[in-house]
Amino acid sequence: MGVPLVEIAGLTVDFGNDWRSRAVDGVDLAIAPGEALGVVGESGSGKSVTWLAALGLLPARARVGGSVRLEGQQLVGAPARLLESVRGKRIAMIFQDPSSCLNPVHRIGRQLGEALKLHRGLSGAAGEAETLRLLDQVGIADAKRRLSDYPHQLSGGLNQRVMIAMALAGQPDLLVADEPTTALDATIQAQILALLAGIRRDTGMALVLISHDLGVVAENVSRVAVMYAGRLVEEGLGQDLFDAPRHPYTQGLLAALPTLTGPRRRLAAIPGTVPEPGKAPAGCSFAPRCPLAEPRCMSEPPASRRVGLLHRAACHLQIEPGFSAGALPRAAE
Amino acid sequence: MLLFAASRLLRAALTILFVMTFAFVVLRLSGDPALLIMSVDAPPEAIKAFRQAWGLDQPIWDQYLSYIAHAFTGDFGKSMRDGRPAMDLVMERVPATLAITLPALALKIGLGIPAGIYAALHRNSFADRLTMAVSVAGFTMPSFVLALLLVLVFAVNLGWLPASGADSPSHAILPIITLGAAGAAIMARFTRSAMLEVLGQPYIRAASAKGVEWRRVISHHALPNAAIPTVTIIGFMIGSLVAGAVVVESVFAWPGVGRLLVSAVANRDLAVVQAILMVIAAWMVMANFTVDIAYGWLDPRVRGAAAGH
Ligand SMILES: Nc1ncnc2c1ncn2[C@@H]1O[C@H](COP(=O)(O)OP(=O)(O)OP(=O)(O)O)[C@@H](O)[C@H]1O
Ligand SMILES: [Mg+2]
Numbered sequence: 042m043g044v045p046l047v048e049i050a051g052l053t054v055d056f057g058n059d060w061r062s063r064a065v066d067g068v069d070l071a072i073a074p075g076e077a078l079g080v081v082g083e084s085g086s087g088k089s090v091t092w093l094a095a096l097g098l099l100p101a102r103a104r105v106g107g108s109v110r111l112e113g114q115q116l117v118g119a120p121a122r123l124l125e126s127v128r129g130k131r132i133a134m135i136f137q138d139p140s141s142c143l144n145p146v147h148r149i150g151r152q153l154g155e156a157l158k159l160h161r162g163l164s165g166a167a168g169e170a171e172t173l174r175l176l177d178q179v180g181i182a183d184a185k186r187r188l189s190d191y192p193h194q195l196s197g198g199l200n201q202r203v204m205i206a207m208a209l210a211g212q213p214d215l216l217v218a219d220e221p222t223t224a225l226d227a228t229i230q231a232q233i234l235a236l237l238a239g240i241r242r243d244t245g246m247a248l249v250l251i252s253h254d255l256g257v258v259a260e261n262v263s264r265v266a267v268m269y270a271g272r273l274v275e276e277g278l279g280q281d282l283f284d285a286p287r288h289p290y291t292q293g294l295l296a297a298l299p300t301l302t303g304p305r306r307r308l309a310a311i312p313g314t315v316p317e318p319g320k321a322p323a324g325c326s327f328a329p330r331c332p333l334a335e336p337r338c339m340s341e342p343p344a345s346r347r348v349g350l351l352h353r354a355a356c357h358l359q360i361e362p363g364f365s366a367g368a369l370p371r372a373a374e
Numbered sequence: 375m376l377l378f379a380a381s382r383l384l385r386a387a388l389t390i391l392f393v394m395t396f397a398f399v400v401l402r403l404s405g406d407p408a409l410l411i412m413s414v415d416a417p418p419e420a421i422k423a424f425r426q427a428w429g430l431d432q433p434i435w436d437q438y439l440s441y442i443a444h445a446f447t448g449d450f451g452k453s454m455r456d457g458r459p460a461m462d463l464v465m466e467r468v469p470a471t472l473a474i475t476l477p478a479l480a481l482k483i484g485l486g487i488p489a490g491i492y493a494a495l496h497r498n499s500f501a502d503r504l505t506m507a508v509s510v511a512g513f514t515m516p517s518f519v520l521a522l523l524l525v526l527v528f529a530v531n532l533g534w535l536p537a538s539g540a541d542s543p544s545h546a547i548l549p550i551i552t553l554g555a556a557g558a559a560i561m562a563r564f565t566r567s568a569m570l571e572v573l574g575q576p577y578i579r580a581a582s583a584k585g586v587e588w589r590r591v592i593s594h595h596a597l598p599n600a601a602i603p604t605v606t607i608i609g610f611m612i613g614s615l616v617a618g619a620v621v622v623e624s625v626f627a628w629p630g631v632g633r634l635l636v637s638a639v640a641n642r643d644l645a646v647v648q649a650i651l652m653v654i655a656a657w658m659v660m661a662n663f664t665v666d667i668a669y670g671w672l673d674p675r676v677r678g679a680a681a682g683h
Contacts, residue, residue: 098582121588129585142580146598146674155594156584191674207584 044112045071046214046247047095047132051107052117054087054094054271064090066271067107069345072215077241077248079258079279081294082268083315088251091268092217096132097124130160133208137220139200143192149203150188153210160211175206180236198229205236215247223253234261255294259283264351267291270315270326273345277352287354290327325357333358378677382666386659393655394445397648398438406430407454407642428454441648450652451645460645464631464653470540471623471630474549475615481554482611486561487604493562494569495592505562512559521552521625538627549626553619557611564607568600575599602673609665613658 054065065087072078080088093099095109095116109116111131116124128134136142144152153172157163163171169188176184179202192200201221208216218237222230238261241248252258258265258279265282267275267290275288286292293311313330322328328338338357345355354360408424425431429440444451450461489509493502528548529537536545572578573596581595582588611618620632627633631650638646670677 093579096583098579125585125587127585128583134583136576136580136583138576141576144577144581144595144599146602146672147595155586159585193675204580211585 044073045110046074046076046112047072048110049091049095049108050110052091052094052109053106054090054099055104055106056102063271064103065094068268068271068273070266070273070276072247072249074214075241075245075247076264077250077262079262079265080249080251080268081253081255081258081265084253085270085315086268087271088268089219092134092219092249092251096128096134096217097121098128098134129156129208129211129213131211131213132215132217133211133213134217134219135201135204135208135221138197138224139204139221140192140195140197140224142204143200145192147191148188149190149192149195153188153203153207156207156210171210175209176203178209178240179203179206180232181206196229197225198233201225201229201233202236205233205240209240209244212244213246215249217249217251219251220253221250222257230257237261267294270321272326272355274327274356275352275354276345277349277354281349281352285349285352287348287352287360288327288356289331289333289358289360291354292360293330325355333360378670379667382663386663389659390652390655391442394442394648394652395438397651398441401644401647402434402437407644445652450649453646454643455641455646460643460649463646464634464649467629467631467634468653470628471616471619471632474546474553474622474628474630475619477546477550478553478557479611479615481550482557482561483608485554486558487565489558489562490565491569491597491600493566494573497570502566506566509559509562512556513563515556517552517556517621518625520555521548521622524548524552525625538625540627540629545626545628549622549628552622552626561604561607561611565600565604568603569596571603572596572599598672602669605665605668605672609661609668612664613661615661616654616657 049068049070052065052068053063055063068087068091070078070091080091082088090099090103094103094105097105097116097119099105105117107117111127114123116127143149150169150172153175154164154168157168157171157175161171172188173184176187181187181199181202187195187199187203192203195203205221216237221237222233225233234257237248237250240246248262250258250262263279265277265279266273267282267288269290275282275286275291282291283295286295290311297311311330316322316326316329322339323342324340325331325334325338325343328334331338335357341357343355343357345353348354407428408421408430422431429437432440441451448461450459452458453460453463456463489505493505496502525537525548528535535547536542537548539545578591578595581591586595616631619628619630620635622628623630623632624636631653635647635650637643638650
């Protein structure tokens with residue numbers, strides 16, 4: 042990997058006062074320019090909070106530690122002015138529920154225009170022309186009429202296209218898509234993902250695709266990071282990670298997924314649940330659910346180790362690739 | 375939009391008719407005005423003549439129909455006390471009532487909304503807690519208690535302001551403060567919670583993620599949305615402007631509609647009481663109507679729902 046575009050190192054986020062209730066606990070992650078990275082993990086594993094923290098979008102009571110560098114520039118604790126110049130312009134972010142992410146009292150055209158004015162200084166006729174071009178780029182037919190629509194007049198899929206158009210308005214170097222299709226039905230989901238892929242091809246923009254859904258991630262990114270209870274447990278190129286998972290959690294996830302091309306499933310198929318914040322063991326947070334856990338797993342946090350080329354896992358055990366997948370108890374349907 | 379306005383207008387008319395009917399029935403059932411207005415030992419012939427003169431000897435149904443029919447022509451009957459048209463008596467008191475209620479309304483909005491916004495933006499700060507504590511005090515205290523307190527401090531102890539009457543503009547100050555303070559407290563509380571609700575919405579975070587600076591997120595994204603529920607409470611305050619002045623006008627001997635209502639009720643001056651209730655109802659209905667229109671204007675979702683069929 043060349044010079045990273047974004048480099049996250051030792052990122053921590055606390056909402057409470059207890060260090061064990063960390064929402065994000067020492068995440069290291071780098072994204073190269075133009076790269077597509079998938080982030081997977083169960084609900085509450087800290088996928089969203091990691092990226093909200095990177096952009097300074099968490100509420101004031103959240104305490105963020107560690108570092109997030111954008112081409113060397115530190116974003117953690119950066120002044121509001123700097124963060125505002127990064128958001129939308131260098132790193133754009135879109136969210137899960139597009140219909141509630143658009144302002145209900147402003148017309149689509151106005152919301153897009155605001156981003157264009159902000160990032161490219163376009164307004165008036167030039168702004169409108171570019172707005173139409175963006176709507177066209179995200180595959181919205183009849184763009185001219187849509188400009189005067191309000192978000193409630195559009196479907197979820199159309200609203201997500203508008204959100205994407207708005208994210209593209211600043212011509213960002215990185216788009217963080219936080220479960221962009223979770224709220225949409227399957228056909229629309231495929232269309233949106235294809236749209237994102239097409240945009241990446243055309244613009245060379247980097248993408249972080251956050252998802253519950255391993256299937257979605259497998260098809261759309263080259264590298265995958267797996268999060269569990271606020272930590273990064275495994276990270277590697279898609280093929281390596283899917284063919285030879287090293288962390289028992291990843292192995293469990295894959296075992297619970299029949300085939301990558303078959304019907305998609307939620308990642309809830311591993312017995313047990315994610316420890317509640319504050320209830321995680323001192324050691325590996327997956328230990329209570331891990332079929333291979335040893336005594337030291339409960340007490341010593343495992344460090345992230347290299348297990349292959351560009352492949353890292355945080356587990357004490359020297360696990361053979363794919364070893365424990367079959368050994369895991371069968372998922373309850 | 376036109377259909378929307380028309381349906382609201384019809385509803386408004388029905389509401390007023392309902393209030394007129396209700397007031398009519400309740401007032402006729404609550405005692406014989408002839409006995410109250412004439413002295414008890416008046417000769418029976420005089421009482422009979424009085425009843426005839428005011429139509430009180432007719433069946434109540436006829437009385438009602440003739441009242442409604444006259445009301446449609448703008449005739450709300452005559453005061454049984456001094457024989458002048460009831461509506462004239464009421465209308466000449468309206469300016470005095472507005473002279474204290476309109477500044478009070480300005481106080482409620484001008485003080486309450488900024489305080490609420492400030493408290494929401496500085497949630498859990500000292501200023502927020504202080505604002506909320508003052509506002510709890512403001513709306514749990516009955517207005518006559520606040521009125522008496524203000525009189526004690528500013529009229530009796532400090533001697534800065536007159537305690538009652540309406541001889542000079544300074545007489546209006548204490549009534550205005552009494553009326554405005556509680557309303558401002560309610561307004562602040564309501565605005566704060568509306569604002570907090572909006573600030574927690576995904577589109578606020580999304581606007582920040584877009585790179586919009588925080589001040590603009592507040593002014594262009596949060597405020598227009600928080601205004602929608604706030605309009606309800608403003609409408610309610612405008613609607614209860616006249617009715618809300620009854621207690622304060624009585625305490626401060628302010629010669630407005632509220633005080634006229636109290637004396638008309640005491641005197642069983644039916645036509646005047648009815649005319650006042652009518653004015654209050656019409657005013658409330660008009661305020662509601664305005665709020666509905668304002669909703670449609672502020673919230674495209676309402677506009678769409680009203681026009682979308
Ligand atoms: N504003 C907040 N205040 C307090 N705790 C929070 C807040 N936002 C997130 N958390 C906590 O941080 C942890 C990580 O949340 P996060 O939203 O990052 O999970 P996620 O992996 O994105 O899950 P999902 O798939 O459900 O979106 C959770 O335990 C959550 O309860
Ligand atoms: Mg999330």
